[in-house]
Amino acid sequence: MISSILALSLSWALQVHAAAIPSSATAEGLSLSPGLQNILSNTDNNDAYTYPTDLTRGIIPKPIHSHNDYWRDVPFYSALSVGAVSVEADVSLINGTLYIGHELSALTDARTLKSLYIDPILDVLKRENPTTKFVTTPTRNGVFDTSSGQTLYLFIDLKTNGTTTWPVVVEALQPLRDAKYLTTWNGTAVTPGPVTVIGTGNTPLNQIAPLSQRDYFFDANLALLNSSQANITSGISPVASTQFSRYIGEVEGAALNDTQLSILRSQLKLAASKGIVGRYWDTPSFPISTRNSVWKTLIEEGVGLLNADDLPEAAGFGGINGYW
Numbered sequence: 001m002i003s004s005i006l007a008l009s010l011s012w013a014l015q016v017h018a019a020a021i022p023s024s025a026t027a028e029g030l031s032l033s034p035g036l037q038n039i040l041s042n043t044d045n046n047d048a049y050t051y052p053t054d055l056t057r058g059i060i061p062k063p064i065h066s067h068n069d070y071w072r073d074v075p076f077y078s079a080l081s082v083g084a085v086s087v088e089a090d091v092s093l094i095n096g097t098l099y100i101g102h103e104l105s106a107l108t109d110a111r112t113l114k115s116l117y118i119d120p121i122l123d124v125l126k127r128e129n130p131t132t133k134f135v136t137t138p139t140r141n142g143v144f145d146t147s148s149g150q151t152l153y154l155f156i157d158l159k160t161n162g163t164t165t166w167p168v169v170v171e172a173l174q175p176l177r178d179a180k181y182l183t184t185w186n187g188t189a190v191t192p193g194p195v196t197v198i199g200t201g202n203t204p205l206n207q208i209a210p211l212s213q214r215d216y217f218f219d220a221n222l223a224l225l226n227s228s229q230a231n232i233t234s235g236i237s238p239v240a241s242t243q244f245s246r247y248i249g250e251v252e253g254a255a256l257n258d259t260q261l262s263i264l265r266s267q268l269k270l271a272a273s274k275g276i277v278g279r280y281w282d283t284p285s286f287p288i289s290t291r292n293s294v295w296k297t298l299i300e301e302g303v304g305l306l307n308a309d310d311l312p313e314a315a316g317f318g319g320i321n322g323y324w
């Protein structure tokens with residue numbers, strides 16, 4: 001089942017790549033001599049042209065947050081296939097199980113935090129960290145074969161009571177913890193790992209901030225870092241996010257006005273001074289010209305993660321404009 005899912009999403013990845021990176025990314029579409037074409041077709045399935053960690057080869061990581069990830073048929077793999085470095089799982093705790101979905105009517109028995117995120121992430125990381133006679137000490141490579149030091153941000157958005165749901169999430173991370181794949185905080189410093197877990201939605205700050213040993217973080221409010229959340233550090237919140245429509249406002253016409261631009265800049269500047277990466281959600285999605293102009297402003301002003309509901313569009317947008 002995994003392999004058919006991968007075949008599907010990776011072939012999609014190749015299409016997206018072909019659009020975003022026009023040169024040399026695929027052999028298809030190039031004019032090759034019949035002799036070379038013959039050699040290429042005969043290398044299919046030949047051991048000399050595959051390697052243990054090639055599952056995500058050719059996928060270039062991009063600073064994209066796959067928002068509302070659960071909409072996609074294969075949420076984590078879809079994000080991985082376009083190179084999005086950040087995914088979001090909406091979870092509801094019901095009868096002891098963490099189900100995935102934006103609202104109760106969307107939940108099913110099969111769609112859980114374990115089945116849609118923890119297990120597939122672990123599977124990819126195991127492939128990227130193989131045990132072979134060439135690897136003598138355990139590696140902690142990330143999910144992207146082209147950039148093994150790149151962490152995957154896993155946002156976990158609690159939809160049910162945070163006080164009772166968060167401890168169950170922490171327990172669900174155990175397989176990733178056992179494999180030493182999580183980014184950790186030891187009271188003084190962050191040690192980056194292949195996966196950085198960030199609680200959002202109803203996640204309780206008081207179950208995260210006071211702990212001196214942990215492998216999870218809190219999504220602070222980017223707009224409140226100068227007021228009620230002024231004491232939040234990058235050790236608590238490596239990323240801070242806020243609702244664009246609420247704190248920056250509606251965009252009239254094509255671009256942010258001067259007031260909006262100055263609010264955006266002050267928020268991102270303050271975050272940067274604390275070593276915190278900024279992200280805006282609920283940015284304009286329509287008309288496309290406004291969406292693109294806001295994306296351009298956000299990238300040029302230095303957001304760390306571009307929130308995207310449409311992954312191929314966002315991946316292609318950055319490619320066409322030369323951002324990645």
Ligand SMILES: *[C@@H]1O[C@H](CO)[C@@H](O)[C@H](O)[C@H]1NC(C)=O
Pocket residue numbers: 094095
């Ligand atoms: C939760 O448990 C109760 C009692 O066993 C059961 O009636 C209910 O259907 C369960 N709900 C779900 C979503 O499994």
Ligand SMILES: *[C@@H]1O[C@H](CO)[C@@H](O)[C@H](O)[C@H]1NC(C)=O
Pocket residue numbers: 161162163164
């Ligand atoms: C969440 O659960 C805790 C513990 O059961 C309870 O004290 C608290 O009131 C609940 N919060 C909400 C918003 O229901």
Ligand SMILES: *[C@@H]1O[C@H](CO)[C@@H](O)[C@H](O)[C@H]1NC(C)=O
Pocket residue numbers: 186187188189190191
């Ligand atoms: C925390 O981790 C940092 C970075 O690895 C290390 O330099 C430091 O000694 C650690 N501190 C404690 C208290 O373990």
Ligand SMILES: *[C@@H]1O[C@H](CO)[C@@H](O)[C@H](O)[C@H]1NC(C)=O
Pocket residue numbers: 209210228231232
């Ligand atoms: C930050 O300040 C608030 C009060 O404004 C306090 O409740 C909270 O514990 C503080 N957090 C940290 C991490 O110091």
Ligand SMILES: *[C@@H]1O[C@H](CO)[C@@H](O)[C@H](O)[C@H]1NC(C)=O
Pocket residue numbers: 248249250251252257258259260
């Ligand atoms: C900028 O846009 C915001 C949100 O639409 C609006 O409230 C504000 O009045 C505008 N400011 C200027 C100077 O146009």
Ligand SMILES: *[C@@H]1O[C@H](CO)[C@@H](O)[C@H](O)[C@H]1NC(C)=O
Pocket residue numbers: 223226227263264266267
């Ligand atoms: C915090 O910054 C926002 C702009 O991002 C500004 O509107 C607000 O007045 C500031 N609050 C404080 C307490 O400085």
